[in-house]
Amino acid sequence: MLISCPLCGPRDATEFRYVDERRQRPDPEQASPQQWRDYLYVRANPSGPARELWLHRSGCRQYLFVDRHTLTNEVQTAALARTEGTR
């Protein structure tokens, strides 16, 4: 499986570490116990297109938002988490 790191270019998946599904942390002051429990423990685990957070651990050490098809391992996009949506 190849992941195209937006900084380093295409690299083998073994250089990366899967971190989690892509999620937003709820505001702990506003979140209901149910929302907080979902944030901590519930994952969608889709069979198909997935939105994930990866870390390019052996490369640029940047966190990436990776859109990946879990059945084909095809990576549609990989974007820098720190700038995604800001430009």
Added chain:
Amino acid sequence: MASLADCTSMPKVLVRASPDLGDSLGVHFGLSTRDSSGALVVGYGYGEWLVLDAPDPVPDVIQRLEATPYDGLRSVIDVTHGHALLRLTGADTADLLSRLCPIDLSDDVTPNGAALRAPVGGLGVALVRDDVDGERSYLLVVDRSYAESLRDMLVDAGHEFGLAVAG
């Protein structure tokens, strides 16, 4: 033919800022360049540069880097002691590194001046192609604590290429 030299004592200064600082430093992530002083400025990460092989003392280098016009948060850190630096020189060195490193080191993909971070024998290494007098040469920057491990692996992989170890 290939040779390995330990250049760990060479000054190393890390600069951190936003990627925009690359415009004034003259180089962005993935490439390296010699600045006017002759120091090798390596685009080392996202908004990170590693200045190697500077001719002047570290405090002067730090001062110079802090004086470069820039508005945002900038950190200039002496990392001379934190990293080991090895230089691998010779025509066979790309072949030698192919025993340990998954990156395509052919001239069109990783030409002279290229800088990248990749696993070498399972270690996180910054690799800079920095040819010497036209001869293929790589600088390898690794966490100092792993220096012996990296050197042992290079020496082991270098047997079949007649690797000569200096320094």
Added chain:
Amino acid sequence: MTSSHRLPPQPGEVIDRAQRFTFRWNGRPYQAYAGDTIASALAASGVRVLSRSLKYHRPRGLLSADFNDPNCMVTADGEPNVRAAHRLVSPGMSVSSQDTWPSLRFDVKAANQLVGRFLGPGFYYKTFMRPQRLWPAYDKVLGRFSHGGYAPTAPDVDRYDQRYAHPDVLVAGGGPAGMAAAVAAADAGARVLLVDEEHHLGGHLRWADAEGLEILRELRAAVQAAGIEVMTDSVVTGRYDGNWVSVLQRSVPGVRERLVKARAKHMIVAPGLIDRPYVVGGNDLPGVMLSTAVRRLVNLYAVKPGERAVVLTANTAGDAVAADLGRAGVDVVRVLDARQDEDVVRIVGRSAVRAVECSDGAVVDCDLVVTAIGWTAPLTLATVSGGRAEFRAEAARFVPVGLPDDVSAVGGIVGDGSTDQLMEHATAVGREAARRASHRAVALAAGVPHARVTAPADTPAVAIPDLRPAAHPMLSLGRTDGIVDFSEDVSAKDLKSAVREGYDSIELAKRYTTATMGPSQGKLEGVNSIAAVAAATGAGLAETGTTTGRPPYVPVSLGALAGRSHQLLRRSPLQGWHDSHGAAPLYAGSWVRPDHYGDPAAEVQAVRDAVGIIDVTPLGKFDLRGPDVPDLLELLYINKWRKLGVGSVRYGVMCAEDGVVLDDGVTGRLGPEHYLMTTTSSGAEATYDWMERWLQTERRQWRVHVTPVTSNYASINVAGPRSRELLARLTDLDLAPDAFRYMQVRTGAVAGIADCVVWRIGFTGELSFEVHVPAGHGLHVWKALLATGSDLGIRPFGIEAQRILRLEKGHLIVGQDTDGLTQAYGAGLDWAVKLDKPDFAGKPELVWQQMRDDYLRLVGLQPVDGAVVPPEASQIVEDGTRIVGRITSSRMSPTLGHAVCLGLLAPHLSSAGTTVTVRLPGGGSIQARVMPELAHVDPEGVRLRG
């Protein structure tokens, strides 16, 4: 033994008659030439039986005479399961047959033949299932019947290797088509890697006529001229996502096996075709061979395979073998042409072929039966790449369809034709492969900042000439039942009865009978297995389908998968000193550290009474800069940080979002916007990832730079009542108790080394200063401390002494005294949790933990009998059996003279003075008392504040 069956020189032979030597087969000497395989050398000496079959222990001889040959697994120089028809024999090699007792010629277990009707499919499942309690005994006896050789018991001293490759085009198979494709791709500018399983390129051209041999010479010259990297005796074992291709490379000097990991931009599959055995009674007798086996023996090794031959042919390969045999002086007594409806009914013999019953009723005496009844296309590499196997009934074989864009096929698996036609097709495919690879190279390089790959001219796709499989009669199962899977000793009858028992799909019948599950993995027997199942179900071959091929295509040694044996170890700059001063190494996470220098109790004593120094370089260290560092600290730590002044340090604990303790350490403020954070040694990497995750995802607006500086410093903890006195001799820093207080930090020179960071903390419970020295000068400062402190009673101390010291003081170690469920309150960190902070990682869970009050909590414990140290992880029990906690740390305290522990304990037992029962792992139990504090020594903290 002399080479009685060796022919005069043959035009395409691969043996070097100038190099003749001796090797041993089952203890007796045999002659061989350089270039011989073990099997060809034995065949040249007239040896016909090479093994006994798996179940019935029938004698077996050469069948395909190549790597796939199921009948010649041997042990060579102690290495088991060597393929004798592939492995080159070497001078002095000692080769023996496997799983034969007392000898290959007389094998006791051949009695299985007599009871063969009881050894039908599922015999083992049915017979040894009940009673279940006897299974261990069955397993032991059955183990003696296992077919493989014995794994050597000595350590493997051979070298194994790995390397990476980035070919534009990787060609798997070096026959005429593969070579032509490789040359065409290289001529079109591609970097080409050509891989072939055999010892020489050429495929079937190696046993071709003079004209074919001339083409082969030209092709080999062209391959060389084109600068193609060639790997012979090497196999493509698998293809994975993104054309990640694994190649097992053998015959590398000084290396037993090398695993090549190739990221190919295009792969061309060119495995050729496999001669399929004919399933007929007696088909496994020594002397029954495939046409390609005979052609190899005669043409490559100049071996006469028999004296009187019967040939069954359905194609040109069978016709050609008759000519080869004639040239070799073999009397071809009968050629049966399947295209004329001639057939072999049964092959007769006991330990070797004696005669053949022909379809016209004739019984012909012979010692050699050669069959050429059809081809199997080895499609594994095509199907693991995403293609499908489609059956072409008129050609009696499967072909690959639906290959992805970056994989193509050439040669026999695609279709039939003259050598010229095959090469013409392959040339076009090779050129197209180079074209696609050049586009792929541009796409791959597009995201690489330093790549200078130039886009190729936009040329149209190369037209690929048509190549289809030729018409061929479908022959598989003959008129009598024979062996289908020679490796597993599965007959056509076994497969048919499996279907009758209800295992009527190919995947089920395969698993029930183990057909195609042996060493040949379906390469020879796959299609015949399908045919046997199809015959029993009445379905066609196309409907029956194939079994699923999976990598690796051939066995890969664990050594090759492991690669070079490297131990990645982190070493502090002081480790060399520790090594040369008798330190016992402790492998802790990725670091090697000094466990002790011979006497940990004395090291403890030195720290309590005088002064000791310990190398704590592995502590994770992070340089934090920026105006928003306090925000980061407030978020990550459970305690408060905003009021930390310049020159002060603080102990902090981090929790994950589920409130579980993640890490702890000391962080100091060096300047207004400059901090130095330390973490545990083993948690440094995870903590770094954790900090960066917040900064790169949830808190992107914060202006903070986190830089790992663990290895920038050699870190030395100077601990003990005389540590101040010692350090004062080496620094101008004012160390007076009022000038440099507990939990403060100073920067300055130590032993002449500038820019040291010194902080006053107390993990050991003693007055202590942690000195962070620029790493290159660490050894200098370490030696200076030892030399300067010699009159103070200084000793270096190791991890064991530090563990005792901190346990006496009741300081927890994350991961030792906490586990993956221990939230902050459970670790006795109530004092640190600041729920009045607006937000921090783990806060909501800790709010709930505090309300719950149902969790195990960390307490100090002392055994009533102070001489007994309960081992760590001993359970604490109630009412004899109910587990209510466990000992997390325990040592004999040199300071107190009795055992001290930390433990996690249920809340109703955790108040001071309670006596609990600790169950010892070896049986028996002891009583232990819950202490009022975690600290056993100096709970008031007088010593470290002194």
